[in-house]
Amino acid sequence: MNKVLIIGAGGVGSVVAHKCAMVPEVFGEITLASRTVSKCEAIAAEVKTRTGRVIATAQVDADDSKQTAELIRKTGATLVINVALPYQDLTIMDACLEAGVDYLDTANYEPKDVAKFEYSWQWEYQERFKNAGLSALLGSGFDPGVTNVFTAWALKHHFDEIHTLDIIDVNGGNHGKAFATNFNPEINIREVTAPCRHFEDGDFVETAAMSKHQPFTCPDGVGTYEIYRMYHEELESLVKHIPTIRRAQFWMSFSPNYLKHLEVLQNVGMTRIDPVVYQGVEIVPLQFLKAVLPNPGDLGQSTKGRTCIGNVITGVKDGKAKAIYIYNICDHEACFAEVGSQAISYTTGVPAMIGAKQMLSGNWKKPGVWNMEQHDPDAFMADLNVHGLPWHWVELTPQQAAGFEVA
Numbered sequence: 001m002n003k004v005l006i007i008g009a010g011g012v013g014s015v016v017a018h019k020c021a022m023v024p025e026v027f028g029e030i031t032l033a034s035r036t037v038s039k040c041e042a043i044a045a046e047v048k049t050r051t052g053r054v055i056a057t058a059q060v061d062a063d064d065s066k067q068t069a070e071l072i073r074k075t076g077a078t079l080v081i082n083v084a085l086p087y088q089d090l091t092i093m094d095a096c097l098e099a100g101v102d103y104l105d106t107a108n109y110e111p112k113d114v115a116k117f118e119y120s121w122q123w124e125y126q127e128r129f130k131n132a133g134l135s136a137l138l139g140s141g142f143d144p145g146v147t148n149v150f151t152a153w154a155l156k157h158h159f160d161e162i163h164t165l166d167i168i169d170v171n172g173g174n175h176g177k178a179f180a181t182n183f184n185p186e187i188n189i190r191e192v193t194a195p196c197r198h199f200e201d202g203d204f205v206e207t208a209a210m211s212k213h214q215p216f217t218c219p220d221g222v223g224t225y226e227i228y229r230m231y232h233e234e235l236e237s238l239v240k241h242i243p244t245i246r247r248a249q250f251w252m253s254f255s256p257n258y259l260k261h262l263e264v265l266q267n268v269g270m271t272r273i274d275p276v277v278y279q280g281v282e283i284v285p286l287q288f289l290k291a292v293l294p295n296p297g298d299l300g301q302s303t304k305g306r307t308c309i310g311n312v313i314t315g316v317k318d319g320k321a322k323a324i325y326i327y328n329i330c331d332h333e334a335c336f337a338e339v340g341s342q343a344i345s346y347t348t349g350v351p352a353m354i355g356a357k358q359m360l361s362g363n364w365k366k367p368g369v370w371n372m373e374q375h376d377p378d379a380f381m382a383d384l385n386v387h388g389l390p391w392h393w394v395e396l397t398p399q400q401a402a403g404f405e406v407a
Helices: 011-021 037-051 065-075 086-099 126-132 146-157 185-193 234-241 256-267 285-292 296-301 332-339 343-361 378-386 398-402
Strands: 003-007 029-034 056-059 079-082 102-105 135-138 161-171 196-200 203-207 213-218 223-230 247-253 276-278 281-283 306-317 320-331 368-371 391-396
Touching: 003 011, 003 065, 011 029, 011 037, 011 332, 011 343, 029 037, 029 065, 037 056, 056 065, 065 086, 079 086, 079 343, 086 102, 086 126, 102 343, 126 368, 135 343, 146 161, 146 234, 146 306, 146 320, 146 378, 146 391, 161 213, 161 223, 161 234, 185 256, 185 285, 196 223, 196 234, 234 247, 234 368, 281 285, 306 343, 306 398, 320 332, 320 343, 320 398, 332 343, 343 378, 378 391, 391 398
Parallel strands: 003 029, 003 079, 029 056, 079 102, 102 135, 135 368, 161 247
Antiparallel strands: 161 306, 196 203, 196 247, 213 223, 223 247, 276 281, 306 320, 320 391
């Protein structure tokens, strides 16, 4: 029986715990650990109610690699599923090397003191994991994650070369709050306020944050939303591993209400990540803001609507131009009914479970550090349909692809 350790007890950690418990033939003993063990215990109680499975809980400071390695050994886990903060990726990878176990995460490492999103720090672990005979899977969420697998599947089955890639992430949900983020506020706001970078003609081009946008109409009646170009980490790995890509962009939808609140928060300094002194105590404004905003894990109770995340891909097949759109639509209320979560956490947590399943089954287990698109996509794509994230694809004309006309 496989033993796994899940680190992180936020909204995504809850989904991962539930979905692993629902696949007992793969996930035998499950331990959920966090700095605050009461959060783990609350999730474990929900998992027991919904699935009948009993999962263990533990306290761990994931900033401490020695302590984390000790917990790994104590649980007997052969795989660590890291859904803690991206700041903790490297210490958890160090712990996995020390304890001799495989590693998986959903977001790339970023330092606390600068909003810098890149894989360089984790790619440097390649030889250490390879020499130890251990496997590390990076970015097994939705974007990054499923979007990478969508691209690899398209290249395998529909293209000889991919030339352009546009990843479009729309959240058509409404949580009824004046202002809230759908995942960790600190990470969300750092991403959104960072300068935009897109890949074009062999290099990354930087533009002002949120400076390019356009309307996008989703299929299946999800609706029309304004999407904004921004940087996202999967662009870095995809253009490296699929070198025929000439242009790659990432787009995300934001409501006018969200952008209005964010502009005010930026203007008054509440999104700063450098410390300030308040009444003799040093605080980081963005971390304080996180403490007063609604907990994303609690939004499932009120969120209605659907997400629509997919890739518009163009290239050539047999010497002829070709374009497709591949996507998933996920219903917030259906996610809450199944695992007590809104769709943002669900669409990240389910791929984390599926990636872990691929590793534990041996399909995606090879020594070294790997991004999602470097593995064969077919089994993962099949599991998406089985475990709650069914996908669809449609062929587009070059004109439709250029105008993002997918509905």
